[in-house]
Amino acid sequence: MATLKQQDTLMECLNCSHLKTAEIWIALEPLVSTENDISIYRLESIAGRYECRISGLRWVCESKVTLLYHFSSWDPHRAVLQSMGYRQGGPLLDIKIIEGKLKEVHLPHFACFGVGDYDPSVKQKVRVLHVEDSGVSIEQVDKVTRFHVKILHPSFSLRGVVLQTLGCSVHCDLQIYRARTAHLTLHAYLMPCDPALTQAVEKQEKCNGSTRILKPRPEKSQWLTSDFYLTTSCPSDVNPRRLELAHVDPPNFFEVFIRDADFDFSLNLSCKSRKQTIWNHEIREAEYRAPILAADQHFVDLHQTALIDRVSQVDPILDRLLKSGVITADDYSDVIAERNNQKKMRELFDGPLKGCGPEGKDRFLEILTELEPYLINHLKRE
Numbered sequence: 118m119a120t121l122k123q124q125d126t127l128m129e130c131l132n133c134s135h136l137k138t139a140e141i142w143i144a145l146e147p148l149v150s151t152e153n154d155i156s157i158y159r160l161e162s163i164a165g166r167y168e169c170r171i172s173g174l175r176w177v178c179e180s181k182v183t184l185l186y187h188f189s190s191w192d193p194h195r196a197v198l199q200s201m202g203y204r205q206g207g208p209l210l211d212i213k214i215i216e217g218k219l220k221e222v223h224l225p226h227f228a229c230f231g232v233g234d235y236d237p238s239v240k241q242k243v244r245v246l247h248v249e250d251s252g253v254s255i256e257q258v259d260k261v262t263r264f265h266v267k268i269l270h271p272s273f274s275l276r277g278v279v280l281q282t283l284g285c286s287v288h289c290d291l292q293i294y295r296a297r298t299a300h301l302t303l304h305a306y307l308m309p310c311d312p313a314l315t316q317a318v319e320k321q322e323k324c325n326g327s328t329r330i331l332k333p334r335p336e337k338s339q340w341l342t343s344d345f346y347l348t349t350s351c352p353s354d355v356n357p358r359r360l361e362l363a364h365v366d367p368p369n370f371f372e373v374f375i376r377d378a379d380f381d382f383s384l385n386l387s388c389k390s391r392k393q394t395i396w397n398h399e400i401r402e403a404e405y406r407a408p409i410l411a412a413d414q415h416f417v418d419l420h421q422t423a424l425i426d427r428v429s430q431v432d433p434i435l436d437r438l439l440k441s442g443v444i445t446a447d448d449y450s451d452v453i454a455e456r457n458n459q460k461k462m463r464e465l466f467d468g469p470l471k472g473c474g475p476e477g478k479d480r481f482l483e484i485l486t487e488l489e490p491y492l493i494n495h496l497k498r499e
Contacts (some may be wrong), residue, residue, distance in 0.1 A: 188209065210275070284342070300375065417478050432461075
């Protein structure tokens with residue numbers, strides 16, 4: 118089983134980077150099946166400390182454990198939460214233990230506790246929504262950490278992190294998709310870092326034939342319910358003019374329309390209340406001019422975004438690509454110098470893989486299949 122030992126670094130956030138811990142977790146790629154159009158994730162582990170690479174769910178066990186989970190909708194519970202003064206703070210997970218027992222479970226959340234003017238007491242107001250056949254309850258947690266809440270000796274059904282607060286700074290993402298249209302049309306989704314929302318957006322856009330343009334997340338957390346504007350460095354139509362950062366499913370998005378685009382341009386996201394830019398990146402012509410991926414394209418090109426996002430064994434893969442002659446020593450040095458796995462994979466795709474030809478990509482896929490079998494099997498079923 119492909120694993121990766123990692124510290125508490127699910128995402129980069131400058132506001133809470135000082136809260137990093139030295140805990141080591143083993144990241145697991147789940148087996149994925151589909152029932153009634155719902156993705157079911159299966160994870161198996163021996164004694165240890167583990168993290169699911171899809172959801173960020175963590176657990177500690179002292180013997181073999183098998184568990185299943187899937188993402189559930191918050192919609193049936195929003196009214197109850199609102200009446201009790203809570204809002205959702207992470208994905209709602211339906212977890213079942215098939216074999217074994219968990220000592221701890223760590224549910225992911227997207228709240229940021231590192232903002233300078235943030236009210237420290239809000240960390241004391243983090244709770245967990247627990248949905249059972251007998252009803253809905255709000256439960257206390259044993260510990261709140263940078264990206265998780267810890268629960269000791271848990272029992273399971275539907276569980277998700279909730280926040281008792283009117284305002285909250287959250288880790289957020291700006292995901293950009295290129296629509297299948299004659300003129301350049303981009304969909305830019307501003308949303309909290311919730312893997313369930315990411316999954317919903319990906320499913321919606323793929324159904325419409327869109328492709329993702331992968332860009333880094335905002336470097337700092339942002340206040341939930343704040344208004345944001347998206348502008349371009351070239352003439353364009355952007356609708357709506359402003360968008361509120363909110364946890365809604367499916368998320369709303371900015372539509373960016375540029376007629377007869379044949380140039381590089383910048384996207385700029387700014388916060389209305391603070392009147393400052395919080396994200397700015399260049400959209401290159403090569404990125405949006407790239408043809409919509411077709412069925413006859415190579416597997417690694419078809420799944421480039423997922424591979425950049427989710428491959429964990431990057432250094433061993435680079436070692437084997439070098440030994441196989443797919444990349445040169447200079448290519449190896451350039452890629453290995455990047456500071457995290459996503460940047461290494463992006464540099465690999467942008468550089469040596471562009472010129473290695475079908476045979477080089479075939480060898481790359483062979484190495485991926487050997488070192489990342491669960492990920493590749495999942496992608497092949499999509």
